Amino acid sequence: MRDSEKILDAWDAYSDEHTDLDGWPYDDHAYGMRKSQRDADTAEGFEPLRYGARHLLATAETQLAQLPKKSVQSRWVYQLGVLRYALDRLDALHEQWLITRDALPATAKPGTPAFDDALAGHHAESWSYLDDWATHGKAIREINTAARNAPSPLLPRRHARPPHHGTEVTMPPTPETVESTSSSRATSPTAVTPPGSPSRHGHSH
Numbered sequence: 001m002r003d004s005e006k007i008l009d010a011w012d013a014y015s016d017e018h019t020d021l022d023g024w025p026y027d028d029h030a031y032g033m034r035k036s037q038r039d040a041d042t043a044e045g046f047e048p049l050r051y052g053a054r055h056l057l058a059t060a061e062t063q064l065a066q067l068p069k070k071s072v073q074s075r076w077v078y079q080l081g082v083l084r085y086a087l088d089r090l091d092a093l094h095e096q097w098l099i100t101r102d103a104l105p106a107t108a109k110p111g112t113p114a115f116d117d118a119l120a121g122h123h124a125e126s127w128s129y130l131d132d133w134a135t136h137g138k139a140i141r142e143i144n145t146a147a148r149n150a151p152s153p154l155l156p157r158r159h160a161r162p163p164h165h166g167t168e169v170t171m172p173p174t175p176e177t178v179e180s181t182s183s184s185r186a187t188s189p190t191a192v193t194p195p196g197s198p199s200r201h202g203h204s205h
């Protein structure tokens with residue numbers, strides 16, 4: 001996405017320099033050639049992202065749904081919608097290009113006018129959706145950053161230190177063990193030593 005942003009910035013600079021105040025190019029042919037180059041460069045820059053784009057979108061949507069409201073930018077929902085629609089259109093145009101390419105004459109190889117003109121037409125149709133990704137794709141990075149910085153809803157679990165060898169560990173009582181112990185004490189008979197009887201550890205005289 002960063003490459004696409006650089007390509008777009010370079011195109012904006014070229015367009016500003018080579019058009020008049022009304023936006024008309026000084027040289028239609030040169031402007032058209034540079035525009036075709038922009039389309040091709042943008043398509044090439046998006047290619048490494050194409051097959052992982054849906055996973056990135058799904059991850060961003062999941063992260064956004066779990067973020068606290070105070071961490072959410074209101075534009076993110078809109079931007080993700082733009083990205084999803086653009087990706088749907090890019091996939092459809094890619095399928096159409098494969099059909100067009102396969103229908104070209106056998107002599108139409110890359111570098112021939114027939115092939116290059118058809119490819120340029122495909123790039124021109126795709127450019128506005130690629131531009132959407134260059135413009136709004138940063139929302140995916142922003143959502144991911146917000147998700148990484150958001151406080152976890154779960155407190156970290158406390159782990160007991162492992163006991164030293166030969167040391168008896170006394171676990172704190174739970175509500176269940178306290179209730180069980182109290183009940184046992186209430187119901188168990190108490191041994192009474194009759195007067196004059198020898199104690200367990202003593203001797204009678």
